[in-house]
Amino acid sequence: MLRNYLKTAIRSMRRHPLFAAINVMGLALGLFVAFMILLWVRDEMSYNTMFSDADRIMEVMRTSTNGGIVSTTNSVTANLDAVLDEEYPEIEIASLVGWNWDITFVNGDLSFRNDTRWAGPEFFQVVDYPFVAGDPLTALQVPESVVFTESTAEQYFPGIYASALDRRAAAQEVLGQFVRLENRLDVTVTGIVEDPPANVTYGFEALVPFEEYRRRNNWVDGWGNNGFRMLLKLAPGADHEVVSEKIRTIVQDNQESSTSVLFLQPLKDRHLWSRYENGVLTGGRIEYVRIMGVVALLILVIAAINFTNLTTARSAQRAMEIGIRKSFGGSRSSLAGQFVGEAMMTAVLALMVAVAAVALLLPGFNTLTDKEIALAGLGWSVWGAFIGLTLLTGLLAGAYPAAYLSNLGIIRVLRGSSRSTGGGGMLRRALVVFQFAISVLLIVGTMTVYSQLNYIQTKNLGLDRENVYVIELEGGAQDQYTAFKSRLLQHPGILSISTGWENPFDINTGTSDPDFDGKDPDDNTSYAVSGVGYDFVETLGIELLAGRTWDESQPLDSAHVIINEAAAATMPMADPLGERFSMWGREGVVLGIVKDFHTQSMYAEIGPLVMQLNDADGGNAFFLLAPSQIASAIETIEATYREMSPEFAYQGRFLDDDYDAMYRSEAIIGTLANWFAILAIVIACLGLYGLAAFTTARRTKEIGVRKVLGASVPSVIMLLTREFAILVGVAFIVASPIAWFVMKDWLANFEYHIELGVSIFGAAALGLVIITYATVGWQSFRAAVANPADSLRTE
Numbered sequence: 001m002l003r004n005y006l007k008t009a010i011r012s013m014r015r016h017p018l019f020a021a022i023n024v025m026g027l028a029l030g031l032f033v034a035f036m037i038l039l040w041v042r043d044e045m046s047y048n049t050m051f052s053d054a055d056r057i058m059e060v061m062r063t064s065t066n067g068g069i070v071s072t073t074n075s076v077t078a079n080l081d082a083v084l085d086e087e088y089p090e091i092e093i094a095s096l097v098g099w100n101w102d103i104t105f106v107n108g109d110l111s112f113r114n115d116t117r118w119a120g121p122e123f124f125q126v127v128d129y130p131f132v133a134g135d136p137l138t139a140l141q142v143p144e145s146v147v148f149t150e151s152t153a154e155q156y157f158p159g160i161y162a163s164a165l166d167r168r169a170a171a172q173e174v175l176g177q178f179v180r181l182e183n184r185l186d187v188t189v190t191g192i193v194e195d196p197p198a199n200v201t202y203g204f205e206a207l208v209p210f211e212e213y214r215r216r217n218n219w220v221d222g223w224g225n226n227g228f229r230m231l232l233k234l235a236p237g238a239d240h241e242v243v244s245e246k247i248r249t250i251v252q253d254n255q256e257s258s259t260s261v262l263f264l265q266p267l268k269d270r271h272l273w274s275r276y277e278n279g280v281l282t283g284g285r286i287e288y289v290r291i292m293g294v295v296a297l298l299i300l301v302i303a304a305i306n307f308t309n310l311t312t313a314r315s316a317q318r319a320m321e322i323g324i325r326k327s328f329g330g331s332r333s334s335l336a337g338q339f340v341g342e343a344m345m346t347a348v349l350a351l352m353v354a355v356a357a358v359a360l361l362l363p364g365f366n367t368l369t370d371k372e373i374a375l376a377g378l379g380w381s382v383w384g385a386f387i388g389l390t391l392l393t394g395l396l397a398g399a400y401p402a403a404y405l406s407n408l409g410i411i412r413v414l415r416g417s418s419r420s421t422g423g424g425g426m427l428r429r430a431l432v433v434f435q436f437a438i439s440v441l442l443i444v445g446t447m448t449v450y451s452q453l454n455y456i457q458t459k460n461l462g463l464d465r466e467n468v469y470v471i472e473l474e475g476g477a478q479d480q481y482t483a484f485k486s487r488l489l490q491h492p493g494i495l496s497i498s499t500g501w502e503n504p505f506d507i508n509t510g511t512s513d514p515d516f517d518g519k520d521p522d523d524n525t526s527y528a529v530s531g532v533g534y535d536f537v538e539t540l541g542i543e544l545l546a547g548r549t550w551d552e553s554q555p556l557d558s559a560h561v562i563i564n565e566a567a568a569a570t571m572p573m574a575d576p577l578g579e580r581f582s583m584w585g586r587e588g589v590v591l592g593i594v595k596d597f598h599t600q601s602m603y604a605e606i607g608p609l610v611m612q613l614n615d616a617d618g619g620n621a622f623f624l625l626a627p628s629q630i631a632s633a634i635e636t637i638e639a640t641y642r643e644m645s646p647e648f649a650y651q652g653r654f655l656d657d658d659y660d661a662m663y664r665s666e667a668i669i670g671t672l673a674n675w676f677a678i679l680a681i682v683i684a685c686l687g688l689y690g691l692a693a694f695t696t697a698r699r700t701k702e703i704g705v706r707k708v709l710g711a712s713v714p715s716v717i718m719l720l721t722r723e724f725a726i727l728v729g730v731a732f733i734v735a736s737p738i739a740w741f742v743m744k745d746w747l748a749n750f751e752y753h754i755e756l757g758v759s760i761f762g763a764a765a766l767g768l769v770i771i772t773y774a775t776v777g778w779q780s781f782r783a784a785v786a787n788p789a790d791s792l793r794t795e
Contacts, residue, residue, distance in 0.1 A: 020346075023307050026686045027350035030303025031390060032357045033679050036365060037296035038386065039358075039373050040672075044289050047199045047271035051127050053233055056092075058240055058264040060084075060230035062251070063279040064526060065259045069607075071526070072276035075226040075508065076262070078214070081120060083250060084232060090243045094232035095120035096210050097202060099508065104474055104648045105146070105206065106180040107156040113472065113649045114152055114205040118213040124191075126231045127202065127267075133171035134191030143212040146179065147191035152205045181208065183475050183647050198372045201270055202231070219584070223255040224512055231267065240264040257512070257524050275603070275749070287746075288669050295673070298438045299680045304393055305431045306687030307343065336403065343398020344391060351390040369668050429727055435684050436731035436768070437738075442677040443764045444739035448756060449670045452747065455754045456663055461505060462597025464541030468655040469623040469634060473499060475645030477621070484621075484644055491636045493629025498622050499533035501614070503658050504540060507599040514610060515582040518572035525570050528599050528607060529583075531614030537562065537594060539624045540655075547577045547592030550613050558613050559588030565596045567608035583610060601662055602752045622655070685775045688724060721776050728772045732765055 014020075051057055060080065063072045078096055085094040098118035104111060124136035131139075132150055139147050153174050154161045164170035171192040181187045187208065196203040214220050220228075234240060244263035251260040265273070265281075274284035359375060366373055477484045485497050501509065507528045514527055536542075537549045545565070550557045561581050568576045568590075576590045596606045625633045634652065641650050660667070706719075740756060747753040 019310055022686045022689065023310060023346050024350050024353065026306040026683050027303045027347055027393070028353035028357070029679055029683050029686075030300045031350055031354035031393070033299045033676055034296040034389065035354055035358050035386060036361075037292045037676070038382075039362075039365075039378075040369060040371070041289050041293055041296075042382065043199055043371055043373055044272065044285065048201055048268040050197060050200065053128075054268050055266070056234045056236070056238075057126060057267040058232050058234060058243075059267050059270055060232065060247075061263050061265050062226065063261045063263070063276070064524070069605075070278045072279055073226075074229055074270075075510070076228060076230050077223055077226050077251065078210075078220045078228045079223055079254070080230050080250065080262075081210075084230070084247065085122075088243065088246060090235050090238040090246070092233045092235045093122050093125045094230060095122040095126045097123065097229040097231055098210065098213060099227070099229070100204065102472060102651065103206065103208075104182055104472075105156065106183060106647050107177075110156055110158075111647060111649045112152075112155050113651050114155075115203070116206040116208060117202070117204045118210045119207050120210045123207065123231070126233045129193045129196060132168055132192045132194060133175050136191065139191030140207065140209045142188070142190070143209050143215065144185060144187050145190040145209060146181065146187045147193060147207040148174075148189060149193055149195045149205050151195050153189070153192050180647075185212070187212075198370065199271075201267065202229075223251060224258065226511075227509055232264075240266065257522065259524050283749075285665070287749075288665075292669075292672070292676075295442070295676055295680075298442070299676065299683065300389075300393055302435045302438055302680055302683050302687075304396055305435045306683060307346065307398070309431050309687055340395065340398045344394040347390050347394025351387070368671060370664070429723075432688070432724070432727045433731045433734065435687065436728050437735035439677075439681050439684050440732050440735035440764060440768065441739050441742070442673075442680050443767060444736070444760060445743060446670075446673045446677040447760045447763060448743040448747070448754075449666075449673050451754050451760065452750065453663065453666055453670050455752075456602055456666070457660070459602075459752065461659075462542060462595055463504060464624065465505075465655040465659050467625050467627055467630075468540060469625055469630075469637065469652060470655055470658070471621050471623075471637065471641060471650070471652040472648075473619060473621040475648045477641050477645045477648075480644060484640065487640055488623070488637060491629075491633055493626045493633035494623055494636070495626055496535050496539040496624040498536040498539040499614075500536060500620050500622060501531040502620070504530065504655075505598045505600070505659060506662060507609070511583070513583050516571055516576075517580050523570075525608060527567060527570075527583075528609045530599075530609065530611050532611050533614065536611065536622070537592070539622050541624070542597055543595040545593050545595050546575075547590070549592055557591065559586045560591035560613070561588055562592040562594060562611045563590055564594050564606070564609040566606055567610055568593050570608050581610075583612065586612065602750045605751045681771060685771060688772070688775045721773060724772055724776050725769070728768050732768055736761055 048054060048057070059074055060076050061072060061074055062076050063070065065071075081094065081096045085091045096119065100115050100117050102113040103116035104113050119140060121138075121140045123140060124131075128136070134147070139145065148156070150167065150171065153171060156179055157170075157174050157177060160173050161167065161170040164173060174189050174192060177189050178186050179189065219225055234243065241264075247262045247264075250262055251258045261279070272284055272286040272289060273281055275282050362373065362375065365371070473481070481499070488494050488497060507530050509529045510526045511529055512524045512526050534550050534552050537544055547562075549562065550560070561583065563576070563581075571579065571590075573579055577593060579590050581588055581590050594611075598606060599609055600607070623633070623637060638650055638652065706715075740761075744756055747756060
């Protein structure tokens with residue numbers, strides 16, 4: 001029987017190659033998209049699950065209320081290091097972790113910048129990265145030490161790796177070797193770990209003991225100074241919510257004016273759940289995972305709809321076959337089994353095409369999404385799930401055609417009365433409306449995401465990011481900064497130079513320490529703090545609203561600050577200019593007020609900012625370049641830097657690149673949405689094309705008669721396309737309100753966003769009209785220009 005089903009299915013495909021190709025390609029495209037999204041979703045949900053005690057690893061979070069604004073962050077005080085695992089038995093071990101910096105290490109003539117973190121000695125007891133060499137219990141005990149990943153170790157000791165018998169032996173030989181940290185300290189390699197996978201939050205290329213940072217920065221030990229991360233591992237059986245309740249007031253108990261409340265969040269949830277509103281966890285990247293999952297499901301539904309539509313549409317052509325089989329004793333169940341079998345065979349064939357496409361395109365997909373997904377690493381559970389999904393799709397897609405076709409009556413079929421209907425006309429129309437409603441959702445969603453990303457990329461941030469070039473400032477260039485600056489300002493293409501601690505629109509340093517006349521003792525407003533150099537405001541093109549900037553000829557200026565509008569609004573006087581402003585032991589005045597500019601992402605509202613003068617201590621040098629001499633200016637900057645800091649790696653980029661990197665995740669989602677929306681439309685159009693071809697074939701005689709009676713080619717084309725245009729119009733009307741509500745909700749995540757206007761929906765409607773007529777127009781045109789004599793002779 002199975003052999004007979006197979007022969008019949010193959011024979012049917014050969015007789016109707018167009019329908020067979022549309023069915024296979026439509027399902028294959030649907031399965032391909034679903035498989036790609038499934039791989040992406042699986043990788044997203046696997047973050048931080050590689051550790052042996054992943055369910056017990058927590059990150060300490062902090063919620064504070066400043067000026068009536070509730071904010072939540074993972075930035076905490078380093079003082080927690082001496083409290084958590086010592087005073088709370090439910091906490092097995094805890095470790096401080098610093099933010100990541102590009103730090104220069106040197107070994108002889110080899111110098112590189114590596115993604116580096118400072119970490120406490122207990123770090124590897126919390127997160128057990130696999131060690132290749134060294135002892136995880138002692139690797140971070142001595143301040144003058146460093147732990148490298150395998151790739152980083154090979155960077156600095158290529159000769160050892162080239163001559164060793166294997167990589168593990170090379171790693172053992174690297175242990176105990178010295179490298180120089182920031183050209184100021186020799187550190188010993190005390191451990192080498194396997195390269196962390198991409199799906200971890202706290203990845204690194206090098207780790208330096210936190211104690212090395214602490215002894216150089218006495219500001220670290222302050223309950224009001226936040227800027228570190230804290231990871232901990234709970235004791236077996238401990239409930240993180242119960243522990244959260246116990247530790248919530250630690251900061252308040254040690255700092256009277258603080259409103260900081262601590263709580264724990266599982267580390268394995270941090271990647272997907274990162275957005276808090278009023279101290280309540282509301283979402284994050286999980287929303288993109290859900291959206292992509294829904295997209296995969298909808299595209300599979302479109303593919304299944306195509307199959308159902310085309311199969312029922314061809315029922316008239318197979319009605320005689322069914323009648324004859326029934327007259328020879330064929331049962332309804334055997335006929336249904338045949339059609340379901342054909343559907344399953346089509347699905348399996350489509351699966352083979354889809355898997356081949358996935359294998360071919362996965363490297364490009366990884367590059368696009370910054371992933372490291374490999375088919376070889378997938379377990380049988382994933383393959384089983386996908387094969388099951390394929391078979392289920394084929395079963396559901398073939399269920400209605402099987403039920404409908406196997407139920408046709410023998411007498412009615414043999415008399416030919418079923419040919420007039422084609423079967424399932426109302427269902428086909430409903431399914432066309434449904435699949436194009438899905439297409440409308442995808443089109444509007446894609447256009448909204450694109451418009452928001454374009455808004456982010458083109459919005460005036462309040463500073464110049466296109467012509468500002470940035471380098472890491474180290475070595476002689478930093479120690480002799482005045483000479484470095486003077487030499488470079490002689491180049492006509494370098495208009496201005498300044499320094500700064502960090503990226504100006506990603507400022508993470510904050511404090512509630514500022515004091516000024518009239519400040520409420522209970523006011524604990526948190527101010528973002530940026531240490532900058534002379535000419536910073538001018539170099540970055542920030543608008544000065546009042547006062548002036550720092551003047552090198554005025555020594556007293558070093559204690560004064562420049563604030564933004566939001567900071568000025570927190571001060572009780574009408575005009576803060578010239579008023580006393582004290583912070584971190586510096587007594588000065590408000591020297592100038594600048595227009596608000598973005599110091600965080602578009603998700604956050606612009607908050608109070610204090611800029612203090614730290615001319616020679618900035619970690620970055622900013623250069624305002626003349627647009628006509630950019631190449632020459634950069635060449636001069638690099639040559640001068642290499643001359644003055646030969647032991648440090650040179651690394652430069654435009655401020656625009658840093659900004660774009662902040663929205664890399666959104667850009668990836670936008671690109672994926674574009675491609676998947678296009679594929680969904682292609683799938684829907686394949687079905688529409690097939691239905692148009694079928695409809696045209698069924699109405700061949702009608703078209704011939706109409707042309708004999710004088711019908712024009714345009715009128716015939718309109719006749720054949722009118723029904724499809726109406727169906728697509730209904731789909732647009734049904735889907736538009738849904739798309740509006742969904743995208744309005746997504747845009748609400750951004751503090752600064754576009755308005756969802758009629759232009760997006762108008763463009764979507766126009767696109768649908770073009771797509772519809774481009775899809776069915778060719779079939780209609782061919783039928784309309786055909787010789788009516790040929791049409792009538794054929795019929």
